[in-house]
Amino acid sequence: MHPRIVDTLKRNQLSITDSRKKILEMFLQRKGALAHADIEQQSGEEFDRVTIYRTLQTFVEKGIIHTIPSADNSVRYALCKDDCSEGHHHDNHVHFMCDHCGTTYCLDHVTVPAVVLPTGFKVTQVDVVASGTCMKCQ
Amino acid sequence: MHPRIVDTLKRNQLSITDSRKKILEMFLQRKGALAHADIEQQSGEEFDRVTIYRTLQTFVEKGIIHTIPSADNSVRYALCKDDCSEGHHHDNHVHFMCDHCGTTYCLDHVTVPAVVLPTGFKVTQVDVVASGTCMKCQ
DNA sequence: GTTCAAATGCAACAATGTTGCAAAATAATA
DNA sequence: TATTATTTTGCAACATTGTTGCATTTGAAC
Numbered sequence: 001m002h003p004r005i006v007d008t009l010k011r012n013q014l015s016i017t018d019s020r021k022k023i024l025e026m027f028l029q030r031k032g033a034l035a036h037a038d039i040e041q042q043s044g045e046e047f048d049r050v051t052i053y054r055t056l057q058t059f060v061e062k063g064i065i066h067t068i069p070s071a072d073n074s075v076r077y078a079l080c081k082d083d084c085s086e087g088h089h090h091d092n093h094v095h096f097m098c099d100h101c102g103t104t105y106c107l108d109h110v111t112v113p114a115v116v117l118p119t120g121f122k123v124t125q126v127d128v129v130a131s132g133t134c135m136k137c138q
Numbered sequence: 139m140h141p142r143i144v145d146t147l148k149r150n151q152l153s154i155t156d157s158r159k160k161i162l163e164m165f166l167q168r169k170g171a172l173a174h175a176d177i178e179q180q181s182g183e184e185f186d187r188v189t190i191y192r193t194l195q196t197f198v199e200k201g202i203i204h205t206i207p208s209a210d211n212s213v214r215y216a217l218c219k220d221d222c223s224e225g226h227h228h229d230n231h232v233h234f235m236c237d238h239c240g241t242t243y244c245l246d247h248v249t250v251p252a253v254v255l256p257t258g259f260k261v262t263q264v265d266v267v268a269s270g271t272c273m274k275c276q
Numbered sequence: 277g278t279t280c281a282a283a284t285g286c287a288a289c290a291a292t293g294t295t296g297c298a299a300a301a302t303a304a305t306a
Numbered sequence: 307t308a309t310t311a312t313t314t315t316g317c318a319a320c321a322t323t324g325t326t327g328c329a330t331t332t333g334a335a336c
Contacts, residue, residue, distance in 0.1 A: 014313095015301085015302050015303070015312090015313055015314065016302075016303095017301075017302070017313090017314065017315080018301090018315095019314085019315080020314095036292080036293090037291095037292095047315085047316090048315070048316045048317075049292090049293090049316095050293090050294080050295090050315080050316070050317085051314080051315055051316070053292090053293065053294080054314080054315085055314095066209075067209045067210070067211075068209065069207040069208050069209040069265075069267050070207050071204075071205045071206065071207040071265065072205070073205070073211060073213045073324095075211045075292095094253060094255075096255065096259055096261075099262070107255065107256070109256075110253065110254065110255060110256070111254075113251030113252065113253060114251065115232060115248065115251060115266055115268055116248065116249075117232075117234065117245065117248060117268065118245070118247075118248070118273070119273070120272070120273025120276060121234055121268075121270065121271070121272055121273060122270045122271040122276060123234075123268045123269070123270040124237070124269060124270040124271075125268065125269045125270065126266065126267070126268045127207075127209065127266070127267040127268075128253055128264060128265070128266055128267075129207050129264070129265040129266075129267065130253055130255065130259075130261045130263065130264045130265075131261070131262060131263045132259065132260045132261040132262040132263065133259070133260040133262075134258070134259055135256070135257070135258025135259060138258060138260060152282095153281090153282060153283065153332085153333055153334070154333075154334095155282090155283065155284080155332075155333070156284095156332095157283085157284080158283090174323080174324090175322095175323095185284085185285090186284065186285050186286075187285095187323090187324090188284080188285070188286085188324090188325080188326090189283080189284055189285070191323090191324065191325080192283080192284085193283095196283095211293095213323095
């Protein structure tokens, strides 16, 4: 088991349960984003559907993971950077979704470019959703 | 009725029906984005739910409207620019969702900034989803 | 107006997400 | 470690959202 799992749960004052450990491990192992369905399948119906929903919801609230915007209405989640998990502050993100294999990447190290909006708009968060072909599929 | 409605439908080789006229008019009147639920409510249950789904799907396929990516898993649609409706080419877009009133704006005239991705990623489309407070709510 | 093609409405279904509550697991305390 | 209190889970039931097939209706072409 990944050593950071228990740490992360404790730091966020969450009870250490099987489902939380397993789901958090999935995120740590595979760096790409996960959808609810992915988790349900990979866990082999070990956990109730409701438990997975609630676990994801809890992780989002605590800032452990975040949702990724997508145009096709498929909710995906990805790990937040470590600093993100301490506060509830949502960072700006660049995400990349591969049209070929469907993998969604959370590109933490890509800087979000500045967006100039019309007068009157106050921007608090900017998400960039790029799509195309990923490095594995090129 | 907005004069462009019949034109747009004819140009896209679509039969001119009540539902299409009304739904297209909704998009032309209010410049913000619309969700399926908005259309269902505003039309006063005049059309079947399925018809609305199919109409939206058709409009997307023809390039008359496009979906807006969002993190909260709510599918919203907005009119494409005129040039967009001729081909199926999807332009890069900047969208803005107001945290206060929930209105989603499609900012056609804001230029999408260049995003520098790691080697191996080939970008074909970039969507920018900004959020904060809109001009009406400030 | 008649004929043909397309779109609609209905019903039934599938997928996704939510809520309340009793049972079980975890954490806190002695 | 045993006991109590709190949290989490699983189940059931429900709500919402989206899809599909097919008969009926509507619009387009002639």
